[in-house]
Amino acid sequence: MTMMKAAVVVIAAFFTTVIAQDMKLPPRFIVQPNRQYYFKTDDATFTQELPCRAEGIPEPYYEWKKNGESLSVGTRGWNYKTNSGGTISINGPDFNDEGYYQCLARNTDGMVAVSTIAFFQRSRAGAFPYNQTVETKVVREGENVTMVCSGKPQFPYAAPNPTIQWELYTPASGSVKETQAILADDKRRQVDESGALRFAFVTRDDSQPNQQYRCSAYNSFLKLSVFGSPIKLSVDTNNPLTANAPKLMYKTAPAPSSGPSVVFLKGQNRTLSCIFAGKPVPTVRWYKLDANGREMNPDGIVDKTQNLAIQGVTFDHEGTYRCTGSNTGGSQSAEIEVVVEAAPFWTKTGLPKNTNVTAGDDFTFECGTEGIPAPEKPKFYSNGVELDLSQPRIVYDVQEPTKFTLKNVSKADLQVFQCNVSNKHDYLYASVYLNVLLRTQLLVDPEQNIVYETEDKPTNVRFNCSAKGDPITPLTFTWMYKTLDTAKWVPLPAGGPYTFIMDDDHVVDLDISLEKGSVHVEYKCVVDNGYVPVEVLASLRNKDAAVIVQTAEFPYWIIAVILAILVIIIAIIIIICLIQRNKGETYPVDEKERAAGRDPEKELADSGFSDYKRPDAEPVAGSRASLTDVDRDSIKPLDSDNDSMAEYGDIDTGKFNEDGSFIGQYGTDRKKAPTGYQNAAMSEV
Template identity: 30%
Template structure:
């Protein structure tokens, strides 16, 4: 809003205030300010033109509103049907001070048209007319015997509703009453097949059996909105006779062929068609004119409604209907004429003037037919009003010239045609007032070169003249000045324009003046303007701005920032936009496409301002396409049209098209187009509702989705194709099992979709089956035979028929049975090698015919299980030349095998039982004879959970768990390390004399690898080994620490004795360990700490020679070269002499240890007794030697069922339970290592090799372990 327009608005407001004061002082003609209001009627037709409609109930009260303003106070009178109405009647009253009319105990006699007249000495004003109408609430006539109708299923039906006389018109609806005990029977709603016409008749395009339930009846109902009551009409009983007939289209009912509508009103047309299938209805306008967005077709197609009528809507409209029986459309045509009630083109306004001035009142009215226009003075026709020689009618104007103070009056202009009437009620108020200046120029500041407006609010009647003086001597009369009735505009202000300005207002009754001052300042200038920027989104942007101003106004100077003309506040956009340094800088921390704009810096001192403008272009993903719509929809294809959105300064390369149907949960990408196109055509499936969205893409990314298109619907059609991937599954004995891929809803193309399965046996017998659930893709048919040939077809069918392409014929068999033959003479092959990895087996071949196999022969299956786990059976598949993996016969060989021989891999070190079966594709025969085998010991698999625990500069502590596959007795572990150089490893692998420690509570081995270099990458490798050899490798990559501060130790416990304290600490995984650890201690209250002996291997230390019953402060120190890390201080009190014994004998751990020791002795005694009673063990190996088995213990190639990890962390897995104890060391220290390293430490305070144990003997048998086998 400009400064001048602001002044103009303020001037008008001030003028209005002044006139209001003058009107109260000098009088004002009456003006209606409260018009009659409709009652019991909310329709637009109840308040049109100069008449409102008021409904009333008998014996209720009627109130017609009326109130008017004016000075002196107005008086009121009422007319009824253009005659004076007696307001003195006992039932009638007029509201004091307002004029509203009240009638009590209303009756039919009160029907009529009422109007209010408001009068004072200045004239008479007229209200709108009130058409007062009594309501009528008749009910349906009672019917003793309901109407009965018989109708064939599929035929049309119309049920009429004989409505009583009701005012105003009620709402008619139908219900179906199955049981009168139901409180609210369901209302019948319009759909494509059922509709209610404008007369209340219920129509069925075709009747269905489901329309009638039991002995129910159709009932017409009427709802009266005034009384808020509903009443039921006569019952209609319909008997639907079963029939499968189909019918073409016929017109069942239509609204009037000729319709007269009024401008800005509504026009309605309705067509109801009969037919089975239910007809599809299409509306169009003749002459090829498209229906516009004011023309709406109802949801189910029977009605066309045109809102807000225009003259251009005049013309012919037609509805047409077709169905599958009659594709030729049945058409009904309507003619629409559009006329208009009278409406103002230019209506009269109130006029306030001074004596001897002129006034004119416009009454420009149009309508169809052309309305008659009549003038009234104070409610009287102008030709009946007192004559006035200064008053003339000029076409559509009423003119007054040289008025006097006695010409004040109220003027009515009334226009009418056959559609209604329109009235305007305005006044002429004539005043005689001396000129008066109510607000002068005041004190105004302006900058050089700008323009300034000085105002002078003044009034008087007649309108006074206004002139301006400078410094009381110089009149303003050059071209530099522009004048209005109350202002002067000075253009291009100069310094010399400083001075005093006086405005003088005068008319015939006198004059008045006021003086103000104009102060001219130097112009404000932006000296450093923001620079245009272009950058990629996500980058920051900074704009700078500096300015100068007149020294007298410098203190008021401030810099304001605007984005596209809108003020920017500091920390807008959640702090992303910031105004810094007192407005000198605008910072955008992280730009996005929404930041592309014109940025302006405005330097303002309240006198003038200057602006610096810059443009920021942020290159970003584009904005979404605009105005996406459907250009054409039909014939199973759609054409989309859109306008490109803003590209955000990077050209649009592609548009990505997405679609969604009523079968989809979300939008799916269907295609892409080039960024230069704005149309796209897509093929569609039948019987679906489609909507579309589009994204735009440039080099920086994709836009968000565009708007969603309107729905594009396609009609039903036959399925496009039959189900694919049909297969006959032969896995169920006695059944023919058929499977296929589902036909998704989008491909079903119509309602009532189903699968039809046709089967034919070898004898030519055909059978048909239906599956109505499209998700069901399997059919199991009882055939009571085994492996018989069938031909199968699977069809896709809907209400329109089956797919046009004939379905493929598939050949297969009914389900297979259990083979009737069993392999014989299963035994160990004496001619094959027998090692810890492989063994040779042989057996008699079986008859492979389909009759004996009851299906297709598919080879053999060797089954084995551990003797102590007979329920855990493992299998080895054996293929036979002449069949493929699916059991189909290959080219026959010249001779058939009589003996089948195979070498297989079995788990090492295990007592096993085996048999062999013959198999067809799905089933196995009974098992052969069983044989027992004891396999030799093998090599173990990789260790589990290998990882580093902690490290220092010269050693790494690692841990691991036993191999999952021990494959014999683990006799030890090999550990080597090698330096990692670049992406490879050093060729030299250094072995370590390994004596790992078994940590029972964690079920893992731990070992410190010594002799390492500072800050170096190593690969540490671990192997488990049995007597057969070393197993599979596992390794972990780790880097030693640089020489720096070790990790602060964590004290776990400090156990006091009489004269000593045992301190235990913890080194966690990933910690940097110290070169050694020691305990510092002091008696509580003393200043100096003493140091205990250094520990390089243990994580505990005992401090001796302490005083009993004293408190000591202890802490653990980790030392590595010049670095020391100290733990927190722990306060501990040594025990007194009598407390030590008591603490031991009553300690919970001591009691538990004694109980466990007693239990172990008891178990050992029981085991010894059992051993003595059983004697020697019988070995199956003796029997196997008779059949050519040898219990060789040869070293073989490694077998590993796990993959090497190769990462710095070990393979995942959980440790197994162990039957054997851990291998233990008989050495007490690691002093043989050259590097006196903290690798000697473990976590739990013990040390490696503290206790010795005897070695296991070679004859000890390890626990069995499973292994995978292959032919």
């Protein structure tokens, strides 16, 4: 095939002759065992598989370890499963098969991938200490009572953990003739987290002739129940209680090793429980206290038995919770302090991943985790063996113990790294490979320019694009052209004047026919191995053609910004003008008086012009201030017989003219009174 009709070509055929001797890929797991398995003993039909399958070049082979020692698969019990890689299976396991198992995937170059550790555990259903003597409890009707399994409020040893149930049964000749289970959603009779059965109050129906109560621990894996000692309940009906105030019987308690607080683990589903005695059955409400002790609605769901169920615990669930039981007789509250801790979990860098690095670059392996309490610093391994972090090319900082860097990697550094991090709650484990790729190498000139004259225009031109890379990664060749309007690189479509030519030498050339239409000017070939691309740049120009200068698009947003600024400036100017226009009137006479060292306000007061007041507020825009705000009806007419200047008190006649006016008395060089002042006087007349 010599002609290609696509711009993207994947080259792989060239490397088929060198795969067997040059291609290498460290082993990596496709499937590995879970961390927990249970098995039955004394059951020849029971079969269990531990899955393990990996891939790599060369094909990996497998090894299993039990409790850290090599396991002889095929000699006793365990056998490899056909066509399933390293998966092993066992039929009819016994006590000796219990232990910790781990799968190793190796290749002939010494690279090893190590799986998670699987605990293969024998399932058990331990029995309660049994007492043949029937315990009898006598309770007044309406009172509360508590029953515990065989007198001890803890479970028998079992694997997996059992479910505690209670039932009312009738013994008959050593067998159970009739049973009645205590329902899980019965608010009056509840099984607490310790397995005890608690009655908020008893009724006469709780005591049945020839019937007894007993607890059972149910193993879901074995589908088997073991029973505790029987308890007989006798209800005294002579003086029944008709009502009883709430009284706390049980609340979620801390584990013996967790101190005064209940410890939740991040990500778990947990339940807080408060069981109150009382008649009628108290209603339980839940609150979470804020920093000031105020009650808030908690983040959780109250189930049918009035417990607070929290799904997916987060650090925000830490704090003090309050449960309040209420009925017609009153209420009672209790508090539970919750602390949230965490098994190790991956930080934002996430679970370490298999990594391909180009030769000559650096490789960093980070095993970043958090947890409460803080995890111990990671332990690093290479091919299953603890890594020596003091090697010359390894950079490791004890202040950042969660990572190391391997400098200037080469093909000799292909290997599988592991890390293990733990705290008191659990551990995290990761196994990733380092694969080193040869850098993609161009086999042609990275810049190819063709210039022709119109008189000597060629029929066809050809740009070369050839490269070689690592055998493990096929190369993708993409031809692109640069647009004149946006100056962006876009894939070049096949057809018209363009033909892509590929031969068997990892070459994808571009052939351009200048007789089949207009063509572009600038081209490039991108060769990508999926990690680091390389490019070949090419140009095709007519020497006689006018040079097309690509101009950047005018940034019209600048005009918008300038216009916005102008609008703001104009608005500010208008506001200033309005403020100046609305200022109050000025009085030139006052200015003259003050210039002469006088106080016009005091003189007005002393001279008796009591009808005149200076305005208390600025005049309305466009108006003139009045000389007085006295009611006009109280002003005497000018022609009144009683109108006399003597009414205004002592007058300094030296300030008035012969006709009684004072025009000209306050400035000899004054030619004309201010218009504003004259208008004010006329307004008064």
